[in-house]
Amino acid sequence: MVVANHSTHPEPRRYRYVRHSVPIRVMHWINVLALAVLLMSGLQIFNAHPALYWGKSSYSGRPPVLEMRAQRGADGHPIGITEVLGHTFRTTGVFGLSTDAEGGLVQRGFPSWLTLPSNQWLAMARRWHFFFEWIFVLNGLAYVIYSLWSRHLLNDLVPSRSDWRSVGRSLLDHLLLRHPVGEQAKHYNVLQKITYLSVIGGLLPFIMLMGLGLSPRADALWPGWVDVFGGRQSVRTLHFGAALLVVLFVAIHVFEVVITGVWNNLRSMLTGRYEIINAKEP
Amino acid sequence: MPKNPSRRRFLLRTLFTASAALLAGCDRLSRTSWVPGILRTGERVNRGVQQVLTPRNALAQEFSEADLSPEFRSNGTASPDDPEYQRLAAADFADWKLRIDGLVEAPTQLSLSQLRSMKSRTQITRHDCVEGWSAIGKWTGVPLSEVLQLVRPLPTARYVVFHCADAMDDDGTRYYESVDMDDARHPQTILAYELNGQTLPIANGAPLRVRIERQLGYKMAKYIMRIELVAQYKHIGGGNGGYWEDQGYEWYAGI
Numbered sequence: 001m002v003v004a005n006h007s008t009h010p011e012p013r014r015y016r017y018v019r020h021s022v023p024i025r026v027m028h029w030i031n032v033l034a035l036a037v038l039l040m041s042g043l044q045i046f047n048a049h050p051a052l053y054w055g056k057s058s059y060s061g062r063p064p065v066l067e068m069r070a071q072r073g074a075d076g077h078p079i080g081i082t083e084v085l086g087h088t089f090r091t092t093g094v095f096g097l098s099t100d101a102e103g104g105l106v107q108r109g110f111p112s113w114l115t116l117p118s119n120q121w122l123a124m125a126r127r128w129h130f131f132f133e134w135i136f137v138l139n140g141l142a143y144v145i146y147s148l149w150s151r152h153l154l155n156d157l158v159p160s161r162s163d164w165r166s167v168g169r170s171l172l173d174h175l176l177l178r179h180p181v182g183e184q185a186k187h188y189n190v191l192q193k194i195t196y197l198s199v200i201g202g203l204l205p206f207i208m209l210m211g212l213g214l215s216p217r218a219d220a221l222w223p224g225w226v227d228v229f230g231g232r233q234s235v236r237t238l239h240f241g242a243a244l245l246v247v248l249f250v251a252i253h254v255f256e257v258v259i260t261g262v263w264n265n266l267r268s269m270l271t272g273r274y275e276i277i278n279a280k281e282p
Numbered sequence: 283m284p285k286n287p288s289r290r291r292f293l294l295r296t297l298f299t300a301s302a303a304l305l306a307g308c309d310r311l312s313r314t315s316w317v318p319g320i321l322r323t324g325e326r327v328n329r330g331v332q333q334v335l336t337p338r339n340a341l342a343q344e345f346s347e348a349d350l351s352p353e354f355r356s357n358g359t360a361s362p363d364d365p366e367y368q369r370l371a372a373a374d375f376a377d378w379k380l381r382i383d384g385l386v387e388a389p390t391q392l393s394l395s396q397l398r399s400m401k402s403r404t405q406i407t408r409h410d411c412v413e414g415w416s417a418i419g420k421w422t423g424v425p426l427s428e429v430l431q432l433v434r435p436l437p438t439a440r441y442v443v444f445h446c447a448d449a450m451d452d453d454g455t456r457y458y459e460s461v462d463m464d465d466a467r468h469p470q471t472i473l474a475y476e477l478n479g480q481t482l483p484i485a486n487g488a489p490l491r492v493r494i495e496r497q498l499g500y501k502m503a504k505y506i507m508r509i510e511l512v513a514q515y516k517h518i519g520g521g522n523g524g525y526w527e528d529q530g531y532e533w534y535a536g537i
Contacts, residue, residue, distance in 0.1 A: 045457060049414035057408060058415035059351035101309075107298050118305060122412065123530035124312045130324030130537070215340060216410050217332045217496045217536030221342035232416050242342060258293060 010185060011278055019186075019274035022194030024152065027143045028269055034136040035246065037128055040116035040242055043109070044125035051098075054239055056231030061108060065237055070097040070107035078105065131212065156188060156198055163190040179260045182278045192256075199249050203242060210239035286329060289306075318530070328536040338464050342495035345406040352419040354409075354477055356485035359457070361450035362505050375489040375514070384510035387437035390432060394475060394489050400424045403472050411499040412531065421493050423474035427467045429509070435463070439511035442466040443518060444492055447505035450525055459503040460515050460523040460533075461494055470495040498535035500526045 018255045032132045053065040058064075065085050068091070073079040080096030082089045091252070093099070098111035112118040116128055147153040170191045173179065180189060188196070213226045213235035226232050257265045268274035298344035310318040362368075370378045375394050385388035404422040426442070465471060472493050477481050482488045485486045487504025501524070515521065520528030527533045 037302070037308065040305065040308075045414065047480070049411070051415075053415075056345065056349055056416070057351050057418045059353065059355060059417045061352055116305060117309050121414070123526075124318065126310065126412075126532065127321035127324065127530075128312075128319055130328055130532075131321040132324075134324055134327050161283065178384075214535075215328075215332065215537035216408075216498065217336055219337050220340040220342045220496050223341055226343075232410065236414060254297075258290070262289075262293060 016273040019268040037132040041128040044115035045110040052237040053233040068096040068109040207242040291425035328531035352417040367447040381508040385436035422476035444503040445508040
């Protein structure tokens with residue numbers, strides 16, 4: 001179906017407009033750096049005791065929820081083992097047992113190419129983690145304040161009434177990898193809005209709260225508050241699980257960026273300019 | 283969608299190269315003389331924020347008998363091989379004496395039975411190791427504040443240093459730790475001589491270990507031989523206030 005454009009100034013067929021303001025672009029890339037450092041130093045911290053538990057302590061008589069370890073295989077050679085909820089997987093080379101930066105086989109949770117620092121070094125990982133934790137928190141606060149003040153939150157992120165009606169169609173579009181083109185591409189779609197809002201307002205604050213729950217001093221703020229989440233070791237598991245969800249979000253985000261026009265998207269997050277291509281006039 | 287599969291490969295490669303470069307860069311930065319110092323800002327901010335948020339005497343969570351870990355894990359030294367310590371241990375620490383000195387009005391020495399006859403506190407608390415694990419144990423001991431009252435710290439005393447019996451390196455460096463006066467006087471800071479209702483086992487720090495319940499496990503020195511009050515700790519060990527602090531760990535271990 002072709003709808004004629006009756007406005008006096010028809011939109012040009014192809015043009016660029018400023019999609020992302022300078023503060024949003026700067027904060028986006030600070031966030032990329034902070035999350036990358038937090039994730040990799042976090043995996044190094046996990047490696048200091050590569051097991052996760054549910055409950056108040058690690059020694060409750062119950063087995064860990066997840067454990068990575070190395071052991072001798074049937075043929076006498078060491079193998080890497082990952083145990084998840086009682087299921088054992090052979091993960092030699094990646095989890096439990098992998099080659100370090102010097103090329104030797106070592107027992108470690110996550111492999112050296114995923115951790116910061118690459119070799120076992122808990123003290124340094126904690127320094128990176130605690131420094132970038134504050135970069136991440138301050139950047140996040142600045143983002144929330146800016147988004148409220150500039151109405152970015154209300155105008156671009158909060159779904160409108162008509163958005164809510166299009167959830168089903170948007171879901172189908174995503175599954176079929178169909179994406180809005182032309183003027184419609186100027187707005188986030190409803191699934192995008194819901195996802196961004198739940199990550200910004202739910203997942204990221206949650207991961208911060210779970211990180212705080214690991215602090216024995218912060219636990220004294222209101223003794224027992226971590227038990228709301230199952231106890232300190234559950235909080236550690238949830239902090240880890242939430243980090244995996246952030247990784248999942250980033251994976252989907254990057255996938256969508258790539259399939260909806262990687263250069264256009266990248267340009268808009270670097271220079272601000274996003275190109276709109278309208279269908280040909282009849 | 284990229285029509286060209288080589289473009290996708292290029293993107294993936296770029297992504298991979300970027301993360302490898304980030305990692306290599308951060309590895310190199312970790313070994314410079316200045317970056318770890320900058321990163322340390324995080325520790326200082328954590329300490330400041332946590333001290334503002336949590337009242338000075340806010341108590342750490344206490345648990346019930348049902349929460350006790352079946353066995354309290356021993357970490358670090360399991361039995362100091364120092365001959366003097368082994369001699370004391372062989373006599374069930376009957377000859378052991380805790381020396382308390384430094385910036386105090388009345389330096390003194392206390393035997394285990396003297397410590398046991400003082401006011402005691404029993405608490406079931408969670409021990410959080412910097413590695414990530416937690417264990418719950420029942421500790422009985424004399425509040426450090428009681429011992430401090432006895433020796434009367436001078437106004438110039440700012441830190442309490444625990445000198446321990448266990449040698450950590452081949453060169454004989456011994457374990458030590460330090461806390462500020464706020465944590466030293468905290469009601470749950472005790473010099474523990476019992477674990478789970480039994481005499482403190484050697485693996486867990488006999489005859490005496492300190493409990494500092496709002497910090498991580500490495501602050502809670504085992505095998506204490508001497509308590510020294512100081513104005514600063516620059517002249518002790520590597521100068522960072524503790525054995526693990528000298529290896530790069532935070533002096534403030536509240537997180």
